[in-house]
Amino acid sequence: MSGHHAAPVRTPFLTRGSAAVLAVALIGIAVYLSRMLLGLGRFTNLTDQWPWGIWIAIDVATGVALAAGGFTSAALVYIFGRERFHPLVRPALLTAALGYTFVVIGLLADLGRWYNVWHPMLPSMWQGNSVLFEVGMCVMVYLCVLYIEFVPIVVERFKGKVALRGALAGLNRPLEGILRLADATLSRFIWVFIIAGVVLSCLHQSSLGTLMLIAPAKMSPIWFTPVMPALFLMSAIAVGFPMIIFESMIASRSFGRPAEMHLLSGLARMIPFLLGVYALAKVADLTLRDAWPHVFAGGAQSTMFLIELIGGVLLPLALASMERIRRSPAGLFVTATLIVLGVALNRINVFLVAYRPPFTETTYAPAIFEILLTSGLIATLVLVYRAAVLVFPVIPAPESAPAEHLSRVNVPVRIAPAAAGVFQPTDGTES
């Protein structure tokens, strides 16, 4: 599983755009730390009626769904043998690894006793009936798997190039040894982790859909269905490739490169089928449960559902079915974006809009701090991604410049100078 000509991107870390993102990130981090010290009450609009808000619906539920590009691309390339999409695997893997990391960071903010987050790992507290327990354990193991899958990228970058200076120079040989060992063992066993990653993803993507089934009396019949786990899995699989397309096109633009249309259009050819299966299941489910009257009953829930179904599923399905659209960068980007937003809206709908507690005097709308924290996490994720692709060979090298050349440029390794300024102080592992 070689690098397929991926190379660190050579571009400054800080541009005007990323400086703006950095500002959002810093505000979010400040809110985050304050919330951890001062409690939930001051920073959220959560109440006894509305125990879950956007930190669960967006940071956790939507975060997990949109990280689905990781397991779908791994399955496509390594399991179903579609080698030609190999260049897309690394960016998707990085997104998944960072996405899940931020899911955990976001979840911590929502936990009243975040310092007890390790409790579910103690066998004495295992609670096999709890759907949340299963989701938590799967996400934790999957996160480890994602990091392991990322190791070969680190090895490729640093093997034979570890050259720490000064006091740390003594670590060069041990570090080199670790990299070599990782290289030797992982290349032989990486398949174990790749398959495990796909299985774990299927498990917790679907279990996320089981979570709200514990509250039948509080859930709108538009969304409440015993097959919700299946719908969650199908939508996660359907959103994987669109998410890869969405990100790849944004990254290309941000790095001033042409979009990789030859690969992305090919990937998009699978969307009509994957999204079609989800659309069909959704429509069939509503029909079998006689739930259409609720859909057309009017009100906020009906409206949100119709936006989700038409704007986020049916419209992009129609668009993705047209080859002309799949081949045009603008058309493809719009299609992918609609699907991503559609699945995001589905998660928000299921966890927030569909939830109607029986004794309500208030409604929930996120507090300004909830919004600042969520946007801050997303901004931080974007920046870490940017830093990572400047350091590691993740993104396919542009075709105009031969990859071999690029990856050899950096021989005694130092972090891309532009990244160092901002990235170093926050990253203790490099110096």
Added chain:
Amino acid sequence: MTLDRRGFLKLAATGTAVAAGSLAAAEAGASTGASAHDAANAFGVLVDTTLCIGCRKCEWGCNQANDLPKRERADFDDKTVLETHRRPDVTAFTVVNRVAAPPEVRQAAFAKIQCMHCVHPACASACIVGALRKQPEGPVTYDAWKCIGCRYCMVACPFQIPAYEYSRALEPRVMKCSFCFDRIVKEGRQPSCIENCPEEALTFGRRDDLRALAHAKIAANPDRYLDHIYGESEVGGTSWMYLAGVDFARADLPPLDNQAPPVLTETIQHGVFKNFVPPVALYGLLGLVMLSHRRRDGETGEEE
């Protein structure tokens, strides 16, 4: 190669069949509906809303017996609070509300609300660390030390009972009635609210006996009571049960299914994990698919 393919397909089919079979088995087996509830001996309470006079003495008793912000006895003589609809919160595990009765019902009715101590509680099934637990004696108890504060229990409770100490920076707790667990199980006494009720609107006893008592009351006074014991079968039964003369929904007792909410989630959950067969089968299946492509690549060389 063809042989490999055929063998692979056969194996794949077997794997899928095993996975599907175990799912079906899990769904058929009702063992997932298990609860720690000891049906023969568990305690319960019968609340007769037609006897309640809204004196709020139970609220006072609860305040005294629990780790709640302490209030003066006189605070509970204030009857104006009965004009507003209240819910239990972090300062009160139980509250009494006036039951909005239609004009033709002359007698004012009141209803005390608190945790129902469900027979198969959604909150306990949801709890990620088992901090909420159904005790064989009936109470659903909370162990704050285990709790991680995810509030999934609050999402799960069909009666919207657990409250959360959002305003506490450190050690926030889920707050709800404990059925005075220590008091009734270790000290052999009655719950504090019940000891303080002057009208015998609350009857403490074995849940089974209380069901019989309730049926007898309804039979003796068919005009006074609706012919329904709320909590006898709602959400799979609750330890606290209610009699009323007017629609229960007016007393914050919503119409609910008789199936305990955890039956669905636990069936799905245990179906997916049945002896780890489905995950392992999926693993094997994917492994075979991977292998088949490797082989093919080996024969024909890389696609590109």
